[in-house]
Amino acid sequence: MRYWLMKTEPGEFGIDDLAARPGQTEHWDGVRNYQARNMMRDEMKEGDGVLFYHSNCDVPGVVGIAEIAREAYPDFTAFDPDDKHYDPASKPEDPRWFMVDVRFVRKLRRTIALSELRDRPELAGLALVRKGNRLSVMPVSPDQWNFILSLE
DNA sequence: GCCAACGTTGGC
DNA sequence: GCCAACGTTGGC
Numbered sequence: 001m002r003y004w005l006m007k008t009e010p011g012e013f014g015i016d017d018l019a020a021r022p023g024q025t026e027h028w029d030g031v032r033n034y035q036a037r038n039m040m041r042d043e044m045k046e047g048d049g050v051l052f053y054h055s056n057c058d059v060p061g062v063v064g065i066a067e068i069a070r071e072a073y074p075d076f077t078a079f080d081p082d083d084k085h086y087d088p089a090s091k092p093e094d095p096r097w098f099m100v101d102v103r104f105v106r107k108l109r110r111t112i113a114l115s116e117l118r119d120r121p122e123l124a125g126l127a128l129v130r131k132g133n134r135l136s137v138m139p140v141s142p143d144q145w146n147f148i149l150s151l152e
Numbered sequence: 153g154c155c156a157a158c159g160t161t162g163g164c
Numbered sequence: 165g166c167c168a169a170c171g172t173t174g175g176c
Contacts, residue, residue, distance in 0.1 A: 007162090033171080056162055114163080132169040134161050 003140040004044065005051040005062070005128060006102070015052050015064040015107055024104035025069045029077045030085040032097060036137040041072040041098040043139075050102055051140060051148065053128070054111070061113035062148060070101035112151050122147045 006028065008014065018026055031037055045068060052064040074095035078087040090096035118129050127138040140148070 009162090060163070134170060136161085 001048055002043065002045065003049045003051070003142060003145040004039070004068075005053050005126075005138050005140050006066075007053045007055045007136045009056045010054045010063075011057065014054060015104075018052070018064075018066065018102065018104045019107070021104070025101050027070075027099050027101050029075050029099045031075070031099065031136060032085060032087065033134075033136060036135055037098055039137050039139065040100050044068050044071060044100050046071055049105075049140075049145060051145070052102075059111050059113050061111040061116070062108065063111050064107045065105040065149075066102040067105055068100055069103035072098040072100050075099040108149075108152050110152065112148060116151060117148065120147075 013026070018024060028040070031040060048068040050066040050068065051062045052066050054060060054063050074092065075085075075090075075097040076092075077083040077085045078090035078095065078097045079092055080086055081088075085097075087096060114128070117123055117126070120129075123129055123144055126140065126144050127133050127135055
């Protein structure tokens with residue numbers, strides 16, 4: 001079992017939206033970055049743990065825990081010309097972009113803010129706190145996972 | 153293959 | 165709203 005961190009903008013889709021979904025699952029569409037795609041497509045397995053992260057908001061940080069509910073399959077939003085994430089280069093017979101489904105596990109008792117995660121030597125290797133990082137999906141080691149959750 | 157221009161991400 | 169960092173695009 002592996003661990004991940006996935007970013008989302010709460011104004012678009014946040015932890016409370018996931019908790020309110022039927023079955024408390026949702027497909028993670030719209031990833032249009034090759035590194036993130038490769039991790040989703042090739043490495044994420046059902047049952048993997050996910051730190052649910054809110055970005056582009058008042059207090060960016062980890063707000064909850066989710067798990068991978070379905071392994072990668074083609075991101076159908078790429079096929080829809082009316083969709084914001086439409087990509088004509090991705091065809092149903094040869095999809096370029098993939099998504100996974102995630103399932104709500106729980107909300108944290110409080111937001112573990114990015115500002116708290118910075119400058120922690122335990123997290124020096126975490127992509128999230130490295131300068132200029134823009135990955136929306138990234139791996140988290142078991143030690144990093146345990147450390148971050150110990151801050152709750 | 154280089155690299156300038158451009159678009160996006162995302163913290164602040 | 166600003167802007168640094170980074171990815172992508174496309175001319176050459």
